[in-house]
Amino acid sequence: MAGERLATQRVFIHAANMQVGSWVELWLGTAYRRFTAISENSTPTPSEFGLRTLLSSTDADQAQTNTVQAFAYAVQQRLGQIGIAGDYTVTVAYGTGLAAGVAQACVVQAVVYDPFWDFRLPSSDQVYLNGNTGFSWYATPEDTIRPVRVAETHTPTGAFGTATGAIALVASNGTVGTYAYRWADAGAPLTASRTGLAAGSYSCTVTDASGASTTVVVAITEDPRLDVLVSRTDNNVTLVPSGGLAPYAYQWTDGPTTATRLGLPVGTYACTVTDARGASQAITFTVDPYRFYWSKNPVTLALDAGDAYRLDPSTKPQLSFVCEVWVEEVYRSNVFTRIGPVQEQPADRDGRTVFDAQALLDDYLTEHLPALNQARPSRADSLFRRFYFKYAEKYGTPAVAAALSSQAQHYVVLGGLDFFAAPAGTWFDYQARVQPFLTWEPDNKAVRADQPEYLYFMADSFALTDFQVQVRLLYADGTAGQLTAFTVPGVHRFEVYCLPVGYRALGLGGSGLSAGPAVVGWQVWVSDAAGVAQTERRTYALATDYVARPRYFLYTNSLGGVSTLASTGDAKTALDVQVEETERALPAGYDPLLGDTLPTDRSGVLTLSVSSGDLRRDQLVAAQDLLLSLRVTLQAQDAYFPGRVKAKSLPLVDEAPGELNRLEFDFLLPRQRRFTPRLPASAAGRPIAPVRGGGGAQP
Numbered sequence: 090m091a092g093e094r095l096a097t098q099r100v101f102i103h104a105a106n107m108q109v110g111s112w113v114e115l116w117l118g119t120a121y122r123r124f125t126a127i128s129e130n131s132t133p134t135p136s137e138f139g140l141r142t143l144l145s146s147t148d149a150d151q152a153q154t155n156t157v158q159a160f161a162y163a164v165q166q167r168l169g170q171i172g173i174a175g176d177y178t179v180t181v182a183y184g185t186g187l188a189a190g191v192a193q194a195c196v197v198q199a200v201v202y203d204p205f206w207d208f209r210l211p212s213s214d215q216v217y218l219n220g221n222t223g224f225s226w227y228a229t230p231e232d233t234i235r236p237v238r239v240a241e242t243h244t245p246t247g248a249f250g251t252a253t254g255a256i257a258l259v260a261s262n263g264t265v266g267t268y269a270y271r272w273a274d275a276g277a278p279l280t281a282s283r284t285g286l287a288a289g290s291y292s293c294t295v296t297d298a299s300g301a302s303t304t305v306v307v308a309i310t311e312d313p314r315l316d317v318l319v320s321r322t323d324n325n326v327t328l329v330p331s332g333g334l335a336p337y338a339y340q341w342t343d344g345p346t347t348a349t350r351l352g353l354p355v356g357t358y359a360c361t362v363t364d365a366r367g368a369s370q371a372i373t374f375t376v377d378p379y380r381f382y383w384s385k386n387p388v389t390l391a392l393d394a395g396d397a398y399r400l401d402p403s404t405k406p407q408l409s410f411v412c413e414v415w416v417e418e419v420y421r422s423n424v425f426t427r428i429g430p431v432q433e434q435p436a437d438r439d440g441r442t443v444f445d446a447q448a449l450l451d452d453y454l455t456e457h458l459p460a461l462n463q464a465r466p467s468r469a470d471s472l473f474r475r476f477y478f479k480y481a482e483k484y485g486t487p488a489v490a491a492a493l494s495s496q497a498q499h500y501v502v503l504g505g506l507d508f509f510a511a512p513a514g515t516w517f518d519y520q521a522r523v524q525p526f527l528t529w530e531p532d533n534k535a536v537r538a539d540q541p542e543y544l545y546f547m548a549d550s551f552a553l554t555d556f557q558v559q560v561r562l563l564y565a566d567g568t569a570g571q572l573t574a575f576t577v578p579g580v581h582r583f584e585v586y587c588l589p590v591g592y593r594a595l596g597l598g599g600s601g602l603s604a605g606p607a608v609v610g611w612q613v614w615v616s617d618a619a620g621v622a623q624t625e626r627r628t629y630a631l632a633t634d635y636v637a638r639p640r641y642f643l644y645t646n647s648l649g650g651v652s653t654l655a656s657t658g659d660a661k662t663a664l665d666v667q668v669e670e671t672e673r674a675l676p677a678g679y680d681p682l683l684g685d686t687l688p689t690d691r692s693g694v695l696t697l698s699v700s701s702g703d704l705r706r707d708q709l710v711a712a713q714d715l716l717l718s719l720r721v722t723l724q725a726q727d728a729y730f731p732g733r734v735k736a737k738s739l740p741l742v743d744e745a746p747g748e749l750n751r752l753e754f755d756f757l758l759p760r761q762r763r764f765t766p767r768l769p770a771s772a773a774g775r776p777i778a779p780v781r782g783g784g785g786a787q788p
Contacts, residue, residue: 450474559616
């Protein structure tokens with residue numbers, strides 16, 4: 090509010106011109122009230138005030154101040170006597186400049202905006218007994234100007250984006266009662282009521298003819314914008330509306346009226362979602378052939394504004410696309426977390442852009458390592474994650490995200506293809522035709538009885554809900570047999586499983602098989618419950634030649650599985666020692682037995698120089714996977730030793746006579762600052778022999 094005013098009267102008292110008996114009249118309440126000056130030594134009544142006489146020239150200001158204060162006190166007492174003390178405030182006004190600190194006037198002010206309390210001038214100027222004017226009025230008293238009060242009612246627009254709102258203002262309490270209305274938005278009418286309003290904030294200043302005014306701000310609201318999220322899991326789609334006003338109705342162009350569609354075949358689908366007010370959103374999406382992404386290759390989302398934009402780009406000015414990436418950190422929890430910031434990219438001249446989430450998603454995957462001597466299948470959860478993109482167009486002036494925001498759920502799997510194969514896009518056709526395990530190792534592999542061997546199987550069918558690991562046994566007498574080694578239930582598409590397929594893990598030399606000829610080889614594949622093969626077949630031959638100390642290197646291959654390279658040749662072990670030291674201070678009386686240097690750090694890297702033993706040429710070529718692997722673990726004497734293959738140039742194939750048939754490389758173990766033999770795991774009730782240097786498991 091502005092311009093309102095309380096009734097106010099200032100009474101200026103000039104003590105030097107007054108004498109005992111002088112009087113002043115004020116209009117208080119409903120009548121004039123007289124206040125008479127008395128001697129300062131007398132006891133005043135509520136109608137009297139003490140006049141401070143001038144004692145000397147040095148205390149004239151004090152006499153003036155005391156007189157004004159006495160007059161103000163008398164006014165307060167009189168107001169109390171007539172029962173209206175709460176209707177006025179009484180204060181003393183002091184001078185400024187040279188008169189600073191000297192009381193000049195008594196200020197009487199009403200406490201409510203009501204003309205009833207306005208002051209009236211006397212019918213004639215007031216005079217003292219000696220004929221001198223001892224006070225003065227303002228030309229006119231300050232009468233009450235009441236504040237303007239405004240009541241408002243409004244109607245929201247309802248559906249998002251419509252202009253059906255209304256405002257009605259009713260002004261009151263103005264002193265004159267004639268009001269003018271001025272709205273802040275350009276071109277608005279000068280009226281108290283408005284209709285046809287869009288959502289927004291509207292400000293109006295209402296002014297009374299007295300000059301008092303009040304500004305009111307009215308917010309016209311609307312329903313939140315109707316957005317539709319397309320949530321896709323496998324080949325099932327659910328429309329998730331938000332905003333608008335529930336309930337929502339669904340009308341698909343192919344007939345259904347439900348929010349969820351199950352088992353959709355590949356194709357393009359359209360649906361109109363309508364809320365309770367009639368606001369609608371038409372959405373169109375495409376169900377692509379379901380697939381996964383390799384984490385080491387681009388994970389892209391291509392967006393396109395469509396042909397209509399290319400015909401007339403002005404329909405979507407400043408077009409860009411926004412994209413979010415959401416990942417399920419705990420598999421099958423159905424709890425997805427947004428990773429990284431919201432990305433925004435401008436559209437190119439054709440209204441297209443491509444987002445790449447590879448770097449974000451790869452951080453959420455880690456290489457898998459089977460449990461030591463693992464003998465049962467396990468799901469390798471660290472190798473894959475479910476994720477989805479959430480995206481929308483953004484355009485306008487200013488640019489805002491469009492209503493449609495969609496998501497499609499995918500899997501990302503640790504691994505990738507090389508420089509040539511990744512852009513060719515041939516993996517999925519290859520996978521469908523060959524049904525490979527996740528390895529590039531050649532078939533027909535010779536393995537030792539204690540050698541850890543694993544195959545990694547990716548379920549690649551919505552219909553596959555459980556699978557079996559089938560083994561065909563090849564006996565020494567030329568006969569064959571078959572067994573179902575494992576059955577794994579509760580399978581979902583694109584899950585990756587670690588399958589132990591070594592001689593010992595399959596129990597091929599144990600009591601689980603009937604007495605008969607020895608097993609000299611075996612084939613492994615995965616089938617569904619009906620026995621239909623879901624993978625290629627892998628063939629193994631039992632190696633029986635004597636090796637004094639075999640070592641097995643388990644490494645994550647390019648497809649995310651774990652392959653094994655057996656080192657059967659002699660190995661050399663070297664310790665590369667590094668020392669950090671400073672010169673020791675030699676004060677008087679130093680101890681010579683401490684030497685003249687002070688070691689600050691001493692560490693060593695144990696390096697194994699190993700040989701693979703004889704390999705075929707195709708096996709040597711495939712050994713590139715070992716040399717490029719980000720995780721290599723040595724299994725020796727029933728213990729794991731993490732490490733890395735030393736980076737250097739290694740010959741793989743020599744086409745000249747006397748072709749290479751083995752791989753020789755250096756394996757570096759973690760840096761150590763203490764020596765401790767590998768201690769055996771304790772078991773209740775079993776004795777443990779002391780471990781000395783050279784004892785315990787050694788790499």
